[in-house]
Structures are given as C-alpha cells and as structure tokens.
Amino acid sequence: MSNLLVPGAFHWLVVSSLLFSIGVYGLLTRRNAVGVLMSVELSLNSAALNFVLLNRFFAPGKVDGAIMALFIVTVAAAEAVVGMAIFVALYRQRKSVDVNRMNMMSG
Amino acid sequence: MTGSVDLSFVLANAWLIPAIPFFSFLLVGLFIRPFSERLSGFIATGAVAVSAILAGILAWDYVSFFGRASDGYPAFVSWSAEWLRYQEGLVVNVGTLIDPISVMLLVVVTLVSTMVHLYSIGYMHGERGYGRYFAFLNFFTFSMLGLVLAPNILQMYVFWELVGASSFFLIGFYFERPSAVAASKKAFIVTRFADLGFLLGVLILAYFGQHFFTEVSAGAAEQPFDFLYLTRPEVLGKLASVGSGFFGVGLLTFAMVLVYMGAAGKSAMFPLHIWLPDAMEGPTPVSALIHAATMVVAGVYLVARMFPVFAATSGGLNVVAYVGAFTCLFAAVIGCVQDDIKRVLAFSTLSQLGYMMLALGIASLENPAGYTASMFHLFTHAFFKALLFLAAGAMIHAVHDNEIWKMGGLAKKMPFTHATFLIGALALAGIWPFAGFFSKDEILAAALHGGRYGIFAIGVVAAGLTAFYMSRIYLIAFWGNARTDKASHAHEAPLVMLVPLFVLALLSIVGGFIPLDKIVNISSVGVQQHGHAGIDFMVAIPSTVIALLGILAAWGLYAKQSDTASMLADGFSGLYMTVKRKFYIDEVYLFVTRKIIFPYIAQPIAWFDRHVVDGGVNLSGWSARICGFGLSFLQTGQVQTYGVWLAGGAAGIGILVVTMLLWS
Numbered sequence: 001m002s003n004l005l006v007p008g009a010f011h012w013l014v015v016s017s018l019l020f021s022i023g024v025y026g027l028l029t030r031r032n033a034v035g036v037l038m039s040v041e042l043s044l045n046s047a048a049l050n051f052v053l054l055n056r057f058f059a060p061g062k063v064d065g066a067i068m069a070l071f072i073v074t075v076a077a078a079e080a081v082v083g084m085a086i087f088v089a090l091y092r093q094r095k096s097v098d099v100n101r102m103n104m105m106s107g
Numbered sequence: 108m109t110g111s112v113d114l115s116f117v118l119a120n121a122w123l124i125p126a127i128p129f130f131s132f133l134l135v136g137l138f139i140r141p142f143s144e145r146l147s148g149f150i151a152t153g154a155v156a157v158s159a160i161l162a163g164i165l166a167w168d169y170v171s172f173f174g175r176a177s178d179g180y181p182a183f184v185s186w187s188a189e190w191l192r193y194q195e196g197l198v199v200n201v202g203t204l205i206d207p208i209s210v211m212l213l214v215v216v217t218l219v220s221t222m223v224h225l226y227s228i229g230y231m232h233g234e235r236g237y238g239r240y241f242a243f244l245n246f247f248t249f250s251m252l253g254l255v256l257a258p259n260i261l262q263m264y265v266f267w268e269l270v271g272a273s274s275f276f277l278i279g280f281y282f283e284r285p286s287a288v289a290a291s292k293k294a295f296i297v298t299r300f301a302d303l304g305f306l307l308g309v310l311i312l313a314y315f316g317q318h319f320f321t322e323v324s325a326g327a328a329e330q331p332f333d334f335l336y337l338t339r340p341e342v343l344g345k346l347a348s349v350g351s352g353f354f355g356v357g358l359l360t361f362a363m364v365l366v367y368m369g370a371a372g373k374s375a376m377f378p379l380h381i382w383l384p385d386a387m388e389g390p391t392p393v394s395a396l397i398h399a400a401t402m403v404v405a406g407v408y409l410v411a412r413m414f415p416v417f418a419a420t421s422g423g424l425n426v427v428a429y430v431g432a433f434t435c436l437f438a439a440v441i442g443c444v445q446d447d448i449k450r451v452l453a454f455s456t457l458s459q460l461g462y463m464m465l466a467l468g469i470a471s472l473e474n475p476a477g478y479t480a481s482m483f484h485l486f487t488h489a490f491f492k493a494l495l496f497l498a499a500g501a502m503i504h505a506v507h508d509n510e511i512w513k514m515g516g517l518a519k520k521m522p523f524t525h526a527t528f529l530i531g532a533l534a535l536a537g538i539w540p541f542a543g544f545f546s547k548d549e550i551l552a553a554a555l556h557g558g559r560y561g562i563f564a565i566g567v568v569a570a571g572l573t574a575f576y577m578s579r580i581y582l583i584a585f586w587g588n589a590r591t592d593k594a595s596h597a598h599e600a601p602l603v604m605l606v607p608l609f610v611l612a613l614l615s616i617v618g619g620f621i622p623l624d625k626i627v628n629i630s631s632v633g634v635q636q637h638g639h640a641g642i643d644f645m646v647a648i649p650s651t652v653i654a655l656l657g658i659l660a661a662w663g664l665y666a667k668q669s670d671t672a673s674m675l676a677d678g679f680s681g682l683y684m685t686v687k688r689k690f691y692i693d694e695v696y697l698f699v700t701r702k703i704i705f706p707y708i709a710q711p712i713a714w715f716d717r718h719v720v721d722g723g724v725n726l727s728g729w730s731a732r733i734c735g736f737g738l739s740f741l742q743t744g745q746v747q748t749y750g751v752w753l754a755g756g757a758a759g760i761g762i763l764v765v766t767m768l769l770w771s
Contacts, residue, residue, distance in 0.1 A: 028750050103744035 012053040019046035033090070033097035037083045041076055048072040115168040117161055118185050121203035124165070124213060125252035127158045128220075132245035140238030148231075151241035152224040155248055159217035166214050169205065170626060180626055182206030182335060184258045191261075197317050198330050204258035207627040208411055208482055212255045215489045216401050218614075220248045222607035223396040226497050229603035230392055230504060240280060240390070247273035251401050255408070259332035260309050263409070267305070267373070270402050271298050277397060278389040290388035297382040301372020308365030311358065312337065312346075312416075319345045338415040347419045360420040366413065367427060374406025374460045377434040381693055383457060387449040387509075391500030394449060399456050399496050400489040407463040407485055411478065418472045428468020432565045435461025437690070439572035443579065444676075444687045447509045448499045451580050452492070455535065458569055459488050465566065466550040469559045477557065480549035482627045487542035487618045491534035494611035498528035501604055502584060505597035511583045513594060518585040520597045525585050527608040532581050534615040536574035536654050539647075545619035551650055552643045570650050574657030582665040 019042055026039030048069040055065025087097050094101070117123070131154030139147040173180050187202025224244060231237050250269035257263035272295075279291030316331040319342060329336040336342060349358045370376075375383040386398045397403070410417060410427060417423045438457035445451045463481045470477030501524045506514050518525045534541035537548070547570060554563040589595035599605075664672045676683045685691065741752075 024754055028747050028754065099747060100745065102746070 009053060009057040012049070012057075016046045016049045016053070019043075019049065031098050031100055033087050033099050034084075036099060037080065037087070040083075041080065044072055044076045044079075048076075114185060115164075115172070117165045118168050118172075118205060121165060121185050121205060121256060124158050124161050124217065125249050125256065127154050127161075128245045128252065129249040131155075132242050132249060135238065135245060136242035140242060144237040147238040147241050148224075148228045151245045152221070152228060154245060155217065155224050156221045158248070158252070159214075159221045162213040162217040165205075166210050169210050180207045184333070184335070187258060197320075199259060199261050199332050200330060201262055202258040203256040204334065205256075208408065209255050211482065211486055211623065211627060212404075212408060213252065215486060216248065216251050216255060219400045219489055219493045219611075220244070220251075220396055222493065222610055223392045223497070226395075226500070226604050226607040227390075227392045229601045230500055231390065234390075236280065240277075243273055243276045243280075244393070244396070247277065247397060247402070251405070254405055258334060259330065260312065260334065260337070260413075261332045263412075264302075264305065264309055267369070267405065267409075268302065270397075270405060271295065271302070271373070274298075274386070274397050274402055277393040278386045280389055280393065284388070287388040290382075290385040294382040294386050297379055298372045301379050302369050304365040304367075304372075305369020308362045308367075308369065311362035311365070315346055315349055315358070316342065334412055337413070340415075343415060343419040346416075357421055359416070360423050363413070363417050363420045363423040364426055367410065367417075367423070370406035370409045371430060372406070373409075374403050374464065375434075375457055376406070376430050376461070376464060377437055378692065380434060380438065380457050381696060384450050384453045384689070387447070387453050391449065391496060391503060394453070395493045395496030395500065398453065399492040403456060403460060404463070404485050404489065407460065407467065407481065410464065410467050411482060414467065414470070414478060415472065417467075418470075424468045424471070426468075428465050428559070428562060431461045431464025431466075431468055432562050433461070434458070435465060435569045436565050436572075437461075439569045439576070441686055441689050442576040443572060444683065446511055448502065448511050448514075448580055448584065449496070449509055451511075451576055452495055452499060455495075455573065455576065456492060458573060459484070459492065459535075462547065462550055462566065462569070463488070465562055466553060469554055469557050469562060471557075474557055477550065477553040479623075479627055480546065480553045483549055483623050484543075484546035486621075486623055487534070487546040487615070490611050490618050491531045491541070491543055491615040494527060494608060494615055495531040495535065497604070497608055497611065498524050498531060501600040501608070502528075502597075504600060504604075506591070506593050508591070508593065511580050513591045514584040514597075515587045515590040515594050516585070517589075517594065517597055521599045523605050524600060524608065527612040528585070529581065530612045530615050532577040534618075536577050536658065537570055537650060538574075538654060539651065540616070540619065542615050542618035544647075544651075548643065548646050548650060552646045555646055567650055567653055571653035571657040574654035575661050578658045578661030579665055582661060586666065 023039045023041075023043030023046060026042065027036055030036045030039060051065040051068045051072070053065075055062060059065070090102075091097050131151055135147040135151050139150055169180070183205055184200075184202045185205045187200040189198060190201040191199040193199075224241070227240065227244065231240055234240070247270060250266050250273055254263055254266035254270060257266060275291050275295040278294050279287050281287045313332055316337055320331045320336075337346075346359045347357065368379075372379045383398060383403065387394050389398070417427065435458050438454045438461060442451050442454035442458060445454060463484050466477040466481035466484065468477070470481070501521065502514060502517060503509055505517070505521060505524075508514070530541065534543040537544045547566075551563060551566050551570075554560075554566055589597075600608075664675070688694070
C-alpha cells in the first residue's frame, strides 16, 4: 500500500489519462470552436506528458521522450495558430464559431 | 503405327483439308463479299476444289501406302495438337483421324461440295446475298470436314454443333420468307434437342473412360476422349462391366442410346425426322449438299465411328436397327404421295438414311457385312442423291415452282437434265448397273444372311416403294404435256450447272463398281472379316423384281395423263390424307408442345422464374436500398457526432482487446 503513496509511473499515467479524457470530453461537447481547440491542446499535452514520464521511468539514461515532448509543444503551438486563424476567418464570414452550426457536410 | 513410317505430306498435314475452306470463309465473308459478289463465288469454289484435290491425293496415298500391308487399313491420328488440358490424364486434343471411313467421307464431302459450289454459281446468279451464301457454304464444308476428321468425341461434338449452325444459317437463307425462318428454327431446335442426349452420352462415356484410363494404361498418344481409346477391347470390357444404371439398363447401353439420340436427330430418324422435310425451304443446292449428301449422314457416321462401342452394349444395336428400319419404310410411304419434288426427295433421303442405319444395326463384330454395306450405301447415296437434288434444282430453276403438277413434258426441253435425273432415279431405285443397286443389295444381303428376315422384308418393300415414287415424279415432271405456261417455256440450264450434273451422273454410274468393301471393313477396328464378293442373286433378283414392279405401277398410274391416280386417292381418301399429311406427326408435336408442355410445364416454370427467382433478386436489391436509406441518417455533418462514434468505437475495440487478452 505504501507504494501507492510514493509518486511513480502509475500515478503519472493516471494523471495523463485523466487529462486525455477531459480533452476528449471537451472535444465532443464544447460548442465554442475555441473551447474545442483548447480541448485538443489538453489531449496533446497528455500525450506529451506520457512521453516524458515513460522516458523518465523506463529509459532514464535517454532523452528521446523529452525531445518528442518538445516537438509536440511546437506542433501544438503551430496548430493553435492555424486553428485560431481559421476561426477568425470563419467568424468574419458567419458571425459565429458555434460548431453545431457547421453542418454543411451532412448527407 | 505412325511413328515408324514416313507419311506423305498430305497424310501428315490432313488438317489442311478443313483449314482451306475455313480461311476462304473468313476471306470471302469479311473482305471479298463487300466488294465483289461475283469474285466471292469463284474464290469459295476454288478453295473447296483445292480441298477436293488434296482429299483425292490423301485417299490415293492412303490406299497405295497401306494397300500392300497384310493387316488391312489402319486407323491412326496423323496430326494432333493439345487443345484442352483439364488435369493430368484428362487432355483433349484437336487432330485428324485417318481411317477408311474418314478417308472415304473426306472424298465424298469435298467432291460433292465442289460440285455444289460450282452449280451454285449458276443457280444463285443474281440472288441477293450471293456472297453470304458462298461464305456459309464454305463454313459448312469446313465444319463437316472437321467432323469427319475428328479423332475424339469432343471435337466431333463441337463440329457437330457447327454443322448444325451452318445448316440453320442456310435453311434460313431467304430470311424474308416466314416459312424459311420457321423451318430453320425447327431444324435447329429439333437437332439441338437431340444433341442434349448426345452430350449426356458423351459425359457418361468420358466419366468412365477417364475412370479406367490409368488402369488400362493406354498408349501415351491416346486420351480418354479418343475414339481409338474408347474402342479398345479392354476399355470396352471395363465399360460394359460398369453395371446397371437406370431401370436395369446397363450404363453403357444407356450412354450409347443417348449418343444414338444425337445421331438420330442429325440423321432425322423417326420420331426426330420432322425437321428434314421442312429444311427444303433452303436453296436447292444447300438441300443437295447438307440435307442429302453430307450433314444428314453425320449421324450414320457417328454410329459407324462408335460401332465397337455400340456392339459392346446389350441391345444398343437393336435400337439402331429397328428405328432405322421403321424410318426406312415410314418415309418411303410418305414419299409416294407428296407433290413437292424437293419433299419427295427429302423423304427419300430419310428412307435411305433408314437403310444405312438398319444396316449398321444388323452388323456385329463377328458378322460385319452390314457395316461395310452401310458405308457403301452412304458413299453411293451421296452422289446420286446430290445429283437428284441438283437436277431438281435445275427443273425448279426453269419452271419457278416446286410442284410436280406444274411441270410436265420437260424431257424434250431439258435433255441433259432429263438424262442425268433419269440416271439418278435409276440409281436410287436400285437398277443394275447403277450405283444404288450394288449398295442396296449389299444391305439386303447382310440382312438376309444375318438371319434378320423381318428387316430384310422391310428393306425389300421399301425398295419397291422407292422405285415407285421416283418413277412417279420422273413421269409426271418429264413426260406428258406441259401443265403450265412456265413449264412449256422451260429451257435447259446453263453449262456451269450442267457440268456438276454430268460429274455426279458419272459417279452414280461407276460408283457401284468401286471396290469399297475391300477398304472399308471393320478389320480397322479389330476383327478381320470375310470379303463379300460379287452379286448375290438370292437378293438381287427379288429386289430388282420388286423395283420393276414399283416402276410398272407408277407407269400404269402416271404415264398417261389419266385420272386413275386421283380416283384411287378418292377411293381411299382417309388413308390418302393421313399419308399425305405425313401421319400427322407434326400435328402431334404441335399438340404436345402447345397443349401439354406450354401450359403445364413451361408456364409454371415461367411463374417460378418471374416470382421466386426474380423476386429473390429484387428483394436483395430492395433490402440494400432500405439499409442505405436508414444509415444515411447517421451522417449529420456534425463533426462532434462523428467524434462520438469514433471515440465510442475505439473504446469498444479497446475493451474487446483487453477482455480477450485477459481471458486467454
């Protein structure tokens, strides 16, 4: 039992899973496009956290995981910029960023 | 047999004989016909003439090469190539089988075909579809030669269907005429129906032939479908011991009766004879070539080809003999009262085919005289019947009518046609020294010496009837006064039509003296036979007497334009009408198809097809459409809805994988 109290890989994986679940929940339920984008960021960060913690606990001598995390942060930043630019353009066109109204692809 | 000796060029390349008409068919049909109708006639005739010359050389080589050998004339495959490979030990070759009967028929087919081609240049002059006609004639010649040379039963079946198809095209040559269309359809359907039996017989034979193939360990050159394999005594022994199939009938007998059904359809044996008289709707040279001399003898040829197999069955040959004998008499009776000259000749053909069949049926491996006689009769009949049809064509050409009662007095106006027709008629009637006398007497002698007195009696009566109906049409058409304007203005046919008549007339005179029985005997398929020599007066005297009686009866009735004949017809009007309407066989067929098969078999099948089969197909289409319609509601265009399905699906798969990992 005492094992559970010391922070280890298990604890960090739980944190990461929670973070990912919150991200998916937000992704599926937020109506505001900016909120959806933020949820995507949460999911991405849970993935980055996974990389770091698995590197830390299972391959301590290496830095591959940390580098991947840095990549993810960079990609996330770029993605946020593109996403926000799309939303701004969309808002100019439709005066709204409500994703429920973006259903022009329905059959 | 073939490997050790050097064959002559033509023997080794016998495939050239059917190949030349085939390429001529392609050339004429595709390239020449659109440009010059006239040229297509010459090219087609030339091609067949080349084939005839090659066939003549082949026959000469065959006879001179093997004539010195003491063990008779051999049967061998001179050329072959692999055609179909189903599996190891089940290969079908295409090739050329050389044996006495195939060499004989090669000569007959190419010779008669050349004569008919030549004659057609004059007869069909100015007709619409002249080029098409010659292309099809070439195609027919190719198919028939392929059939004759077939070394295995499958190649024979394929060419069998090809001759059926070309017969269909040529009967329906005048396709603007509804009667010609109906006749061609009738011929095709009846023979196709018979070929169903042939195919089933082939399948049964092939199944068991293949079954025993490894046990018998035949020579490497032979394959299960080959005639040479099927007629080997040890294979026959095994086939005969297969045991009973249906209703206690041995399986081999059953298979051969089915094969005989195909032969009977092609050779128009009763009750499948109904298509042949109607086939006279085609141009007359076509009737001469296809429906008298060559294609209709394919059935006889098939039975002769498979003769040892028929002989190995119990009772198979009796079926052949009795059906042949019945057809022989039946058709001769009908022939006596028909008024259309081509129909009389058609019924005469039926009757003579019956002769050939009954001769095969009474032969056996121990006493094969009937086999030789049948082939001899096939040989002579091809010449004199083709001659009669071509002469009839010249008369029809002059009078523009088929009806004998519209002719009359043609002897003076068409002297050459008259002379050749008379030769043909005497040959058919069996008067010495014409060809028919010898071959018919051989058949009757075989029946008499085989102890088949009933069949002998039928043959003699039919011979008398033959003499009667030939004299009847001869007297009505050539003697007396012209009955119509056109008959009185008739004039002799052009030279191009007369030359074939002269050639065939010559062959009808000398054909009987050709010593065919020295070459064609069953020794080529295993057993030596004692040669039949000279004229058998036991047979020749009664058959000649009855033929003369038939001629005298016709003379008495028709020589003077009296009304004795019509008075006789009125006196026996019921009988006369029955015979004239061909014993109502066509009506029986119509009744059976229209009143029984259509309402009680075809209609329920059509209903089943329309409602159950089509219904099933429609149901599957309908259910697919409904499913698609329902699923289309899932596509909302909402990315988040799709996301829910995606996440849910991924979670579901994850749970599934984890559960399975835990369980296993």
